[in-house]
Amino acid sequence: MNAFVAKLQSYVDLTAADRRALAAATERTRQVGPRQSVIDEGDEPNAVTVILEGWACRYKHLKDGRRQILSFLLPGDMCEPSVFLLRHVAHSMATLTPVTLARMSEETVRGLMNRSQAISDAFNYDMLIDTEIQREWTVSIGQRTSAERLAHLFCEILERLSIAGLIAGPEYDMPVTQIDLADALGMSGVHTNRTLQEMRRVGLVSLRGRHLRVHDLQGLQRLALFNPRYLHRQR
């Protein structure tokens, strides 16, 4: 069972047939190297993309070069399940690591949703959580200080990886540069660097060699004003 089916299963009760149908729909995979574009702003969306392995991100570029990363996509994540309703997408997507992805055509997605209410619900649930995450990013960037923002992002990803069953302890590979972090959190690279050093100094987390270790989870969550309820972990 791939990460995608596993995640959907954590949302709702899927029958064995549902799981088989989902697995079949994401059977044909494609390998993409790191730092490759997957979807470009303006593209016509003809398929729903699913990340099976690796990290990717959504982002937007402003004309003058400023970039905002909108979200990190982890194994099991999908783009909007009804994206094919749009004439064009308004943001881009690129890989961060080598990625294994699958694409489901509109026909496939509609077939899955018509066949099974549970699958339909699971897709909608996933979309809801994706939106919740986006809203929490708005809160972070709008209200949280730089240290709180970094802390919150680390907490979010820890929780998401944990929900997906991809990690056990309080550490994970975080395959992004400090500039990526900066562009995700709406701060400068230099300031991101200094804030990370400060968090390291006070013993909250250390991020070295693209690996994040959380030394004081409670302290990190307290600093971040992190409340995991918005991620709607089940059971």
Next chain:
Amino acid sequence: MNAFVAKLQSYVDLTAADRRALAAATERTRQVGPRQSVIDEGDEPNAVTVILEGWACRYKHLKDGRRQILSFLLPGDMCEPSVFLLRHVAHSMATLTPVTLARMSEETVRGLMNRSQAISDAFNYDMLIDTEIQREWTVSIGQRTSAERLAHLFCEILERLSIAGLIAGPEYDMPVTQIDLADALGMSGVHTNRTLQEMRRVGLVSLRGRHLRVHDLQGLQRLALFNPRYLHRQR
């Protein structure tokens, strides 16, 4: 035909029967005064809320009192059509003006979506656009300067009101305080005030007595780096 049906109709082709079903589902309305809470963080969502008249907003409070407004809800806007899948909501909603709203039960929504693929698509389309707006807010708060942010918000709402057929010219009532604006844009009230004055001074817009007048739409859009495509206006 209420604002809600009108908006959905602008997304997809609805049959007369679809329109009647949607109108019937939003027939029973409720009046809510200005500055009233509609949904509180943690509530169990038992219905889909639709704004028929007036303005409302989504927001989140942090424990220490900081507030981030996540979006403004205009006539015709609805909350997430599949919100009833969640055990609890992670944000609050409150009115800004007197509001007429309708509530559709889970049963009603599922009935509508099962009955008509067009309605189902329209709901999903609306949710997609809601997410697009949220993403653009992330970009604004993360990357745009204070003047650009204000300009972008004014452009967004102008375009949304225009899409909904609620205005003709480049002006509209904007029933929010400067503090509300500040909390929406992640800036302080004082700085919002000064930035508004500067925009007035250079002749872009004037916001007085809760009424916004755009004096130089092109200039405003240029300043905002505004590209309306993310709102997916049809035809």
Next chain:
DNA sequence: CGGCTCCTTGAGCCCAGTCAAAGTCCGTGG
């Protein structure tokens, strides 16, 4: 007319941005 709420203004400060240079790490090819 009194008392809200909201808007406006001034002064001072600091968080975070920019610019620029140096240091570190790592993969590649000689």
Next chain:
DNA sequence: CCACGGACTTTGACTGGGCTCAAGGAGCCG
């Protein structure tokens, strides 16, 4: 095995956009 180059991280110095605190004005409603 080492030298080189490129990408990324770290540091220092300086600047400035935007925040806070605080007080005064304006508008509105009972």
